[in-house]
Every structure is written in C-alpha cells, then in structure tokens.
Amino acid sequence: MRLLESxxxxxxxxxxxxINNNQLRVLWAKYQRYGVSGLRKSEIIKADFALKSQIVLxxxxxxxxxxxxxxxxxxxxxxxxVWLKLYRENGLAALEIIKKRGRLPGMGRPRKNSKPLTxxxxxxxxxxxxxxxxxxxxxxxxxxxxxxxxxxxxxxxxSKN
Numbered sequence: 001m002r003l004l005e006s007x008x009x010x011x012x013x014x015x016x017x018x019i020n021n022n023q024l025r026v027l028w029a030k031y032q033r034y035g036v037s038g039l040r041k042s043e044i045i046k047a048d049f050a051l052k053s054q055i056v057l058x059x060x061x062x063x064x065x066x067x068x069x070x071x072x073x074x075x076x077x078x079x080x081x082v083w084l085k086l087y088r089e090n091g092l093a094a095l096e097i098i099k100k101r102g103r104l105p106g107m108g109r110p111r112k113n114s115k116p117l118t119x120x121x122x123x124x125x126x127x128x129x130x131x132x133x134x135x136x137x138x139x140x141x142x143x144x145x146x147x148x149x150x151x152x153x154x155x156x157x158x159s160k161n
Contacts, residue, residue: 001031001039022077025067033071045074047083052095055080056087 003013010028014021030038045051055073058064059080066077073080086094117125148158 001028004028004031022067022070025065026070026077029067029071043074047075047079049096051075052083053092056083056092056095059084060087 004010010021010024013019014024027039047055051073055069055075058072059066059069064072066080069075069080070077083095151158
C-alpha cells in the first residue's frame with residue numbers, strides 16, 4: 001500500500017511482486033475506504049441464489065469491474081468471476097445449483113465399527129475380489145504378450161522375466 005501511495009502503478013507492482021492485478025485493486029480500494037483495518041481478513045459470506053443473482057445482474061447491467069463488485073458486496077472477485085461464467089454459459093438458473101462437497105458416500109475405507117458381514121456377504125465380497133484379481137492378471141498377460149510380439153517383430157528376443 002505504501003508503494004501505491006508513493007505513486008507506483010498497480011501494473012508495475014503486480015509485475016514486480018507477482019500479485020494478481022484484480023486482487024491488488026480490491027485490496028487498494030479496501031485500504032482507501034477503510035484504512036489498514038480493511039486489509040484484515042473479512043467474514044466469509046454465505047452466498048445464496050438471491051445474492052449471487054443480484055451481484056451478477058448488477059455487473060451485467062451496470063458494467064461493473066470485478067473489483068468494484070467485490071468491494072460492494074463483500075464476495076471475492078474470483079468467486080464472482082465463477083458465477084459470471086456460469087451465468088453467461090447456462091443462464092440465471094445455473095447459479096441456483098449447489099454442488100455437494102466432500103467424498104461421495106461409500107468411498108474411502110470401511111469403518112472399523114461396521115457390522116460383521118454374514119457368510120453370504122463375505123463369500124460374495126471374496127468372489128468379487130478374486131474376479132478383479134483374475135481380470136488384472138489377464139490384462140498383465142495380454143500386455144506382456146503384446147510386448148513380446150512387438151519385440152519379435154523387430155527381431156529381438158523377449159526377456160525371460
């Protein structure tokens with residue numbers, strides 16, 4: 001902020017320090033408006049459909065730059081650019097879709113305190129594991145045979161391994 005106050009351009013500072021241009025503009029505007037306290041990490045806003053659509057429509061209708069919209073609404077400029085892209089590609093309804101976060105159910109390690117398997121379930125699981133192992137071995141054998149055929153075609157001996 002001292003460099004900007006001394007008259008250096010935003011572009012030169014971004015180039016010298018490798019800072020994102022839009023991010024520096026947002027920080028500069030916050031600093032001018034709120035002082036040093038404006039540079040502290042702000043609260044995380046929970047953007048619902050109404051807020052997203054309001055921001056996107058305001059940008060589209062009034063041709064606001066991202067950093068100005070970020071300052072006005074308190075959302076990050078990178079998040080707003082994602083919403084703009086969604087809006088421009090799929091319309092306003094795309095902003096309403098909320099993706100679930102985290103792993104899908106059933107992925108990952110089984111829990112230790114899960115109920116014990118019945119005999120039938122245990123055998124089905126073992127059968128599936130054996131089928132998977134057989135399929136893997138068949139694939140390995142096919143790859144080895146393919147490599148050996150390629151080596152024979154160019155006149156080399158395949159390895160004994």
